[in-house]
Amino acid sequence: MTGHPSNTWQSIQEELKRRIVEREWQPGDQVPNESDLADEFGCARATVNRAMRQLAESGLLVRRRKAGTRVALNPVRHAKLEIPIIREEVESRGLEWHQAILEKGISPASDRLTRQYQLPKNCRLLHLRSVHFADRKPYVYETRWISLSAVPEVENEDFETVSANEWLVRNAPFTHGEILFSAAKMTSEEAEIMAVGAGDAAFVLERTTWIGDQAITAARMIYHPGYRKRSEL
Amino acid sequence: MTGHPSNTWQSIQEELKRRIVEREWQPGDQVPNESDLADEFGCARATVNRAMRQLAESGLLVRRRKAGTRVALNPVRHAKLEIPIIREEVESRGLEWHQAILEKGISPASDRLTRQYQLPKNCRLLHLRSVHFADRKPYVYETRWISLSAVPEVENEDFETVSANEWLVRNAPFTHGEILFSAAKMTSEEAEIMAVGAGDAAFVLERTTWIGDQAITAARMIYHPGYRKRSEL
DNA sequence: AAGTGGTCTAGACCACTCC
DNA sequence: GAGTGGTCTAGACCACTTA
Numbered sequence: 001m002t003g004h005p006s007n008t009w010q011s012i013q014e015e016l017k018r019r020i021v022e023r024e025w026q027p028g029d030q031v032p033n034e035s036d037l038a039d040e041f042g043c044a045r046a047t048v049n050r051a052m053r054q055l056a057e058s059g060l061l062v063r064r065r066k067a068g069t070r071v072a073l074n075p076v077r078h079a080k081l082e083i084p085i086i087r088e089e090v091e092s093r094g095l096e097w098h099q100a101i102l103e104k105g106i107s108p109a110s111d112r113l114t115r116q117y118q119l120p121k122n123c124r125l126l127h128l129r130s131v132h133f134a135d136r137k138p139y140v141y142e143t144r145w146i147s148l149s150a151v152p153e154v155e156n157e158d159f160e161t162v163s164a165n166e167w168l169v170r171n172a173p174f175t176h177g178e179i180l181f182s183a184a185k186m187t188s189e190e191a192e193i194m195a196v197g198a199g200d201a202a203f204v205l206e207r208t209t210w211i212g213d214q215a216i217t218a219a220r221m222i223y224h225p226g227y228r229k230r231s232e233l
Numbered sequence: 234m235t236g237h238p239s240n241t242w243q244s245i246q247e248e249l250k251r252r253i254v255e256r257e258w259q260p261g262d263q264v265p266n267e268s269d270l271a272d273e274f275g276c277a278r279a280t281v282n283r284a285m286r287q288l289a290e291s292g293l294l295v296r297r298r299k300a301g302t303r304v305a306l307n308p309v310r311h312a313k314l315e316i317p318i319i320r321e322e323v324e325s326r327g328l329e330w331h332q333a334i335l336e337k338g339i340s341p342a343s344d345r346l347t348r349q350y351q352l353p354k355n356c357r358l359l360h361l362r363s364v365h366f367a368d369r370k371p372y373v374y375e376t377r378w379i380s381l382s383a384v385p386e387v388e389n390e391d392f393e394t395v396s397a398n399e400w401l402v403r404n405a406p407f408t409h410g411e412i413l414f415s416a417a418k419m420t421s422e423e424a425e426i427m428a429v430g431a432g433d434a435a436f437v438l439e440r441t442t443w444i445g446d447q448a449i450t451a452a453r454m455i456y457h458p459g460y461r462k463r464s465e466l
Numbered sequence: 467a468a469g470t471g472g473t474c475t476a477g478a479c480c481a482c483t484c485c
Numbered sequence: 486g487a488g489t490g491g492t493c494t495a496g497a498c499c500a501c502t503t504a
Contacts, residue, residue: 007474009474021406021407021408021444023406033488034490035489043475044474044476046473046474046476047473047475049491049492050473050474053490053491063489064482064483064484064489064490065482065484065488065490066481066482066484066485066487066489066490067482067483067484067488067489067490068489069489069490074317074318074399074403075406076315076317076321077315077316078313078314078315078316079313079314079316080311080313081312081314081414081464083309083311083466084307084309085307169307169308170306174466175250176465177466178464178465179312179463179464179465180461180463181314181462181463181464182459182460182461183416183417183434183435183436183437183458183460185432185433200418201417201418201434201435202416203414203415204416209466211254226415227415227416228413228414229413230414231411231412231414232410232411233411233412233440240493241493266469266470266471267470268470276493277494277495278471278495278496279473279492279493279494279495280492282472285471286471296471296472297470297502297503298470298471298502298503299468299469299470299500299501300469300501300502300503301469302470
């Protein structure tokens with residue numbers, strides 16, 4: 001009937017997706033339950049479950065116990081963005097990466113930062129400003145602070161060979177984090193650093209990571225004008 | 234031993250994550266195989282599999298048949314961005330949404346577009362320019378074309394009550410799409426439409442969706458200055 | 467050749483929630 | 486109360502890859 005002989009969860013998912021996309025199952029419609037679909041496809045319920053669970057995660061189906069499964073009315077789509085270390089992003093484009101450290105210093109955390117990031121009292125912060133280059137052209141201007149109480153080892157790192165970005169990814173595991181994407185008009189200082197015209201628009205990525213309830217690092221990455229981040233839907 | 238009495242895949246995943254985050258298992262280390270962990274946790278292998286599979290998807294583990302499972306050296310993190318319809322995004326912030334249509338017309342596709350999007354020959358396109366407002370303030374300036382051969386029904390839609398954005402999400406299911414995020418300096422026309430200063434930086438989202446190999450629609454959304462997109466890590 | 471993850475099965479119990 | 490999805494189990498076979 002279905003033309004799908006093999007009973008892999010992928011093939012079942014394909015078939016379910018087809019029924020949704022081709023409007024065989026209309027938005028809002030109730031779809032058969034797992035047992036019935038398992039009978040129809042001649043497979044175990046667990047296999048149908050895996051196929052449907054993933055469709056629900058991606059937003060195409062809405063599932064509720066007892067109420068059953070329905071085709072989503074407004075499928076909220078999700079874009080999955082990779083956030084690689086910058087060196088890898090540059091090199092994956094076939095360009096040569098290097099960095100320059102503009103500033104590195106240690107200072108006590110201000111009251112505002114202490115509150116905002118729930119830092120310990122009298123916490124000292126490592127402050128960093130650096131530029132990542134791709135084929136000798138400025139790629140990202142990075143401003144960062146690192147909590148020395150969360151990651152005391154950084155005090156002995158010079159970040160000359162391995163960027164702070166990369167060092168932290170490798171050495172400061174985090175339990176959760178936040179990312180903000182925005183656009184900003186470059187200040188004249190930023191424009192000079194990035195070797196572009198003042199007032200150009202830059203793509204900005206701000207990231208904060210935590211381990212438990214302790215903040216590790218916060219960074220603001222200002223990308224060169226023309227930068228685009230891409231994702232599949 | 235582990236202090237985790239219940240054998241849900243979530244609790245096992247928590248425990249595995251703890252071992253990774255607390256460096257009990259170092260980056261690059263081989264971790265025990267599924268059977269051994271199942272023995273250790275006193276559960277079925279499938280349960281361990283579900284826990285580890287998801288950790289691999291999120292980038293913390295690297296799994297290969299026969300080679301086994303290792304802690305990722307450079308965990309590439311993923312940001313999962315929700316791309317809701319704009320009305321819902323506005324209303325979820327407690328603001329009132331409305332839109333204004335600036336232009337709506339039908340024209341034949343240029344050679345460039347026909348090639349770029351693999352449109353059928355002599356394809357007619359619906360061209361739209363509109364503004365989404367949040368509490369009467371410009372929120373997004375949307376420029377869009379829609380393939381009339383992919384979605385012939387739109388010719389009879391006026392998009393006055395339901396925006397094109399929303400109508401398409403509901404009525405034009407797609408099999409895949411592409412999203413590009415970038416920043417752009419507003420032209421004076423764009424700035425006037427958004428009621429902001431010329432040259433301000435705007436967050437730009439460009440989206441194209443396809444059904445099979447046929448392009449449905451392409452849109453360029455220019456967000457008001459100050460807009461931020463947020464995501465958890 | 468052998469070890470590992472990837473998947474499927476048939477059955478079971480449970481948690482939730484609608485009626 | 487009953488129907489649905491969520492999960493776990495014990496076992497099996499397979500696909501892949503390294504040794």
